[in-house]
Amino acid sequence: MSSDPAIAGPARPGVTLTPEGALFCVFSRHATQVDLCLYSTVQPSLEIGRVRMRRGECDLWCAFVPGVKAGQLYGYRAHGPWIPDRALRFNPRKLLLDPYALAIVGQPDGRTGMLGGTGPGTYPGAYDNGAEALKSAVVETSFDWQGDRLPRLPWQDTILYELHVKGFTQKHPDVPPALRGTYAGLGHPAVIAYLKNLGVTSLQLLPVHQHLDDQFLLEKGLTNYWGYNTVGFFAPHAEYAAAQDPSEQVREFKEMVRALHAAGLEVILDVVYNHTAEGDERGPTLMFRGLDDRMYYRHTFDEHGSNYINITGCGNAVDSATPPALRLILDSLRYWVTEMHVDGFRFDLAVTVARDQHDNFDANSQFLAAVAQDPILSQVKLIAEPWDIFRMDSYQVGGFPEPWRELNGKYRDAVRKFWAGDEGSTADFAKRFCGSQDVFAWNLRPALSSINFLTSHDGFTLLDLVSYASKHNEANGEDNRDGDNANHSVSCGVEGPTQDYRVLNLRARLRRSLMATLMTSIGVPFINAGDERGRTQKGNNNAYCQDNELSWLDWSTCDEAMLDFTRRIIALRKEFSSLRRTQYFDGVMNPTTGLADVTWLEGDASLLCHEEWHDPKRAFFGALMDGSPPLLLLFNRGELPQKFLLPGSEETLWSVVFDTSLPAGFLEADSRLIEGGVAFQIKASTLVCLRLNEGPALVGAHC
Structure with missing residues (x-):
């Protein structure tokens, strides 16, 4: 083994695979030493070699290892000071993921062995977790795309359909059992036929980046089903692959995209760049915290020391204003477009990612400016969830620049209030129906800036919206305290299931009225998967931890009348150009x-x-x-x-x-x-x- 880089040209983070071996590079400004650890592909707990890396330009630590091939498992150990009060948390006893890993192997559960420090983080953890820690995998990236091209649908012709890769096909009778709940399952002809027949154009996939299940959920027998707990910004989540080999998992994702594109369907990823699964100082040390806590996360620094800025509600916030974190986010986005052929992104808590070096939201922040000038990223679909939490400037609907579109929470609330019969809701309803000109036009944003939605993964399903006046989240194990209390929902006279014909008739009518409003409004319509079939979560409006029948789409039952109406109202929108306006109404x-x-x-x-x-x-x-x-x-x-x-x-x-x-x-x-x-x-x-x-x-x- 050699620590001398053997590849010409400037080093870049990640692994560069060559016929002779592989060059490994990882960023750390404040480390004093970094080791590359190689692990057996047959027995991932067994370390088979360790290489001292050499520090190069731009704080990149590099090592070339001859003979490395696809499938090789590896990780990093970073040496340096342990001064948590100054956001320095180096602990070489913890094996760290490569932030640029293209695939990740293993299933750690966040127990004490993963923690970087003990107690409040005063002392570094003494336990060496190398055997059971997550491992990064070297991946063979070649793939025959067979002429695949991004569909590039204009926004006025776009109909978004949000789904969960696992939950959408887990119970699908026409998908082979071995493929259910996987990328291959989503690319199955029977699934594609359903989507084409429905009429949607663009699939928005809940997070597919490798994520970690929170320890507090595992202790309750639950998991982080939605996946908003990222540990790998380049790696497809392994559980959603039918294949076991890391390179084959990446290939399976590409095959799914290729099949969907062949049917004219776009693939948009819900991405979580605002925080990671490492949480606050009590969380596990997996990658950023151990490589360079100060450079990757947002902190406050004062006479009392440093603290994580928790504007995400998840313990930490990635500092997208620093060069290494910004580069990683941009490199990740470009990778998913150029190598994985996805068509765009929906950014979870996008306000956090759009904050500047002073932690303030800025429409000209480092991230937004970088995307706007990027010849690749500026040309794909970009959707912001335009809020985070805990700050005066957290709610930014209408505040993003072009070419961004935004999930319009004001549309959701106004339309719900109107059809729920709330007094005084008509004027606001009309504004939202007309494209929310008051929200976007002041910033010279076009009429199609608004992503109009009634329901999403986060909240009630459409059927539950008209069947429950209150949330029912007891299954989450938090005494029904979790989830939003302001749902603007109605029960139509009976809370939950009923056989009362009058109640059922009213619920069906309201669902049709809501769906028809969505498809006739100015803006880009967004449908939550299963709403067209009458899917229910039994009143649970925060099913993030329910990886079971409560969240999976039940293909054995269907409200056929609602499905037919949804198909026809989508077709109507496509037929009449007046329902796909690209300009605000002006009265001319x-x-x-x-x-x-x-x-x-x-x-x-x-x-x-x-x-x-x-x-x-x-x-x-x-x-x-x-x-x-x-x-x-x-x-x-x-x-x-x-x-x-x-x-x-x-x-x-x-x-x-x-x-x-x-x-x-x-x-x-x-x-x-x-x-x-x-x-x-x-x-x-x-x-x-x-x-x-x-x-x-x-x-x-x-x-």
Whole structure:
């Protein structure tokens, strides 16, 4: 073995595999010595060699080892000062992961052997955990992509579908048992056929980076099912692979992406760069803490020493403003685009990643500026979860620059309140329906900046949203204290399951109205997997630790009517360009049709006056949208039917496109024509869409 780098050119972090061997490089500014430890591929607990690494430029420690091949297991031991009060936590008794590892082997559980210090972190842990620690694996990266290209769907044609790689296929009857819950399972033809038939365009996968299960969950017989506890920013989570060999696991992920792309489906990853599984000073030492705690994490420094800045609620925050952490995040993102062919990213707690060197959110921060000028990353889909916690500047909906899109929590809350029947919710509902211009336009952001969602993995399913007035998280073992209390949900008269036909009918109607609102709003629609089938979590709105039937999609049952309605409302959005607007409404008149791009109407077809929007009792209005053809949407969130005078004269002919009060939602194409000037009844808790078939859509007098 040799410690002399044998590869020309500047060193880069990670492993560079050559026919002669491999060059290992890892960053640490404050270490005094770093050792590379090699482990047996047959017996991962057995160390078979140790190499003293040489410090080079840019604080990279490097060692070239002849004869290394794909599959080799390795880790690092970093020597240096143990001064926790100054964010220096070196402990060579702890084997450390390579932050650039392309695959990770092992299943540590965060017990004492993984801890870097004892008690409050005053003394370094004396236990050597090399045998049972996670190991990094050298990976063979060659792959035949067979001409694969990123679909590059424009935002106006994008329909996001969030799913969990394991949970989506774990119970799928048409996926072979050995492939269920895996990358290969998600790429199975039966699964792809379902997704294509549904009509979604882009899969947003819950975290697939290698993650660690929290010890407090394991002690309760639970796991970190969602995976927001990353230890490997380059490594696909091994549990989701049918293959056992590390290189084959990476190849399996690529095969999944290739299959989805061949079907025209995009792959977007939910990524967690805001914190790691190391937690606070009481957590395990796995990588960043042991390699260079001061450079990788955000800290406060004062006369009392240093403390982790916990703006994530997970104990630590990655310092994306320092060169090594920023480089790692950018290198990771580029790797997943260039090597794994993913189409974009949804950033968990993106405000943390977008903070500057002073720990403040900044639209021109190091990370956001770097992404904006990057020729690769600036061209893929970028979605921000625009908040973190515990800071005055934590909520930043509307604050991100282009080309970012943002999960719009204001849309979710306003639409839920409206259909739940909350008084005074109509004006805000209309703003969200129109693309949240008040939130984004001030920053010159386009109308498609808003990712419109009603439900996601984090919260109630769509069925539970209309079946439970309160959360029911007892299964999580925290006495129902966890999870959001402000859900804006309704039970429709009975908490949970019922056989009452009237309750079931109302729940179904509300779900159709909610889904129809989502698909007719300006912005990018986002669907939580299973909502189209009537999936339930039995009132659990924080199922992050439920790796079981509560979270897995149950393919043995399905609300066929809701599934059919969802398919048809998605198809309708694709059919009518007026439902995929790329501009905000501006009220400008179309001289050809005589219509503004949108006209807000009272029940008598007169214009809805400004002050009427803020009437707390208002529960009913119409929106006449210009287009080919013009569409008329009638909203009634009230408990009683309402009559609406259809615009136009007897020469004007309207037909119903969908009516969410109907069990099927949609009428047949030969449904009767209705003349303008006729009073049309819209039932309670209902959204109706009519299309103009013939004649002028005249509207009433101005306010």
